[in-house]
Amino acid sequence: MGSGFLFPAVAAATLVIVFMQAAAGISETNMVLYMHDNLTGGNVTSFPVAGLNGSSSDPGKFGTVVIMSDPITKQPQLTDSEGSNFLGRAQGSYINTNPHTGMEFLMVFTITFENMEYNGSSLQIQGIERFDKPQREYAVVGGTGQFRYARGYVVCTMESVSGENAVLRLSTTFRTD
Numbered sequence: 001m002g003s004g005f006l007f008p009a010v011a012a013a014t015l016v017i018v019f020m021q022a023a024a025g026i027s028e029t030n031m032v033l034y035m036h037d038n039l040t041g042g043n044v045t046s047f048p049v050a051g052l053n054g055s056s057s058d059p060g061k062f063g064t065v066v067i068m069s070d071p072i073t074k075q076p077q078l079t080d081s082e083g084s085n086f087l088g089r090a091q092g093s094y095i096n097t098n099p100h101t102g103m104e105f106l107m108v109f110t111i112t113f114e115n116m117e118y119n120g121s122s123l124q125i126q127g128i129e130r131f132d133k134p135q136r137e138y139a140v141v142g143g144t145g146q147f148r149y150a151r152g153y154v155v156c157t158m159e160s161v162s163g164e165n166a167v168l169r170l171s172t173t174f175r176t177d
Helices: 003-023
Strands: 027-038 046-050 065-073 086-096 104-113 122-130 135-144 151-162 165-176
Touching: 065 104, 122 151, 135 165
Parallel strands: none
Antiparallel strands: 027 065, 027 165, 046 065, 065 086, 086 104, 104 122, 122 135, 135 151, 151 165
């Protein structure tokens, strides 16, 4: 059999898989979200709770644990009158896991949607944040509500940085049953 047979067979198999997923109720969702992580200033959303110096530990030092409750928005700007821009919160923790550079963190958090059609639903996300890389990837490991049984990935890029405060762009792709 030549390669002329291979392409139609692969295409047919792909169509069968797509139709089986549609029949099983599997859908893919793509969304871009912005996470506002503020360690300093008047609107602190992340705070070190453990490390070599206890709660006064530097997040950039190995072993420091930071608890977060970061706003999630549709746009990279966070305004006082959030209104329809505000989608929910990313709540969880990150732990500095690199004893050499201090630039890697184990991220474990839940995005809880508090606005729009996803109100009350959530996505559970985990992965390694490497601030020295232009692009990182996390895993979507679960969900609740409309996102029950979610699985997929998040491509994370830095939208902006100001001192120890950052806005992360989360390009999220996941499937649900």
